[in-house]
Amino acid sequence: AAGVIQSPRHLIKEKRETATLKCYPIPRHDTVYWYQQGPGQDPQFLISFYEKMQSDKGSIPDRFSAQQFSDYHSELNMSSLELGDSALYFCASSLALGRDSAGELFFGEGSRLTVL
Amino acid sequence: AQSVAQPEDQVNVAEGNPLTVKCTYSVSGNPYLFWYVQYPNRGLQFLLKYITGDNLVKGSYGFEAEFNKSQTSFHLKKPSALVSDSALYFCAVRGAFSGGYNKLIFGAGTRLAVHP
Numbered sequence: 001a002a003g004v005i006q007s008p009r010h011l012i013k014e015k016r017e018t019a020t021l022k023c024y025p026i027p028r029h030d031t032v033y034w035y036q037q038g039p040g041q042d043p044q045f046l047i048s049f050y051e052k053m054q055s056d057k058g059s060i061p062d063r064f065s066a067q068q069f070s071d072y073h074s075e076l077n078m079s080s081l082e083l084g085d086s087a088l089y090f091c092a093s094s095l096a097l098g099r100d101s102a103g104e105l106f107f108g109e110g111s112r113l114t115v116l
Numbered sequence: 117a118q119s120v121a122q123p124e125d126q127v128n129v130a131e132g133n134p135l136t137v138k139c140t141y142s143v144s145g146n147p148y149l150f151w152y153v154q155y156p157n158r159g160l161q162f163l164l165k166y167i168t169g170d171n172l173v174k175g176s177y178g179f180e181a182e183f184n185k186s187q188t189s190f191h192l193k194k195p196s197a198l199v200s201d202s203a204l205y206f207c208a209v210r211g212a213f214s215g216g217y218n219k220l221i222f223g224a225g226t227r228l229a230v231h232p
Contacts, residue, residue, distance in 0.1 A: 107159035
């Protein structure tokens with residue numbers, strides 16, 4: 001079965017540089033989520049999109065932005081990178097609640113960002 | 117506000133013994149509850165969910181979880197642990213009536229170590 005695809009899997013950037021992460025959700029899933037997981041921490045919700053519109057916003061820094069495109073893929077753009085941005089970034093997708101779904105999220109393998 | 121607590125940072129169990137990973141939740145209304153497992157440098161894998169119905173939910177890899185409304189708990193269990201079960205386990209919750217696309221809130225995670 002198709003899963004959530006994230007790219008790149010690994011990314012190394014210098015401070016103050018810009019990075020873009022991509023996510024391709026499971027086909028027919030209408031909701032995409034971005035989470036950030038620091039070393040030894042639980043995943044922290046950043047932002048989500050439902051049918052290409054931002055649906056919820058968490059602890060996403062102002063330096064970060066995201067969007068979902070017409071083909072449902074999503075991109076997380078991170079600018080003015082800081083050392084503390086080094087983390088695993090997960091994308092997840094789901095069907096919305098009420099569409100034969102409890103809204104369980106299915107996660108990609110993550111993109112590991114290292115900021116030097 | 118929704119929240120999840122996993123009171124144990126780590127659980128140690130001998131192979132073949134039963135295991136329990138604890139989770140308590142706080143949510144307005146009826147909860148949707150989930151367990152995920154994460155292996156090193158991998159994405160979160162969905163194990164099981166509780167929506168409604170039987171309090172004992174069966175999931176992947178022989179895991180099950182018991183929903184207890186009076187104790188607001190959703191403990192993960194397995195009758196006989198395997199060394200390969202050693203991983204990080206996350207409990208998560210979402211409110212049933214908080215919108216069709218709301219995020220999951222994760223607990224801090226519990227590291228399960230199964231010893232031969």
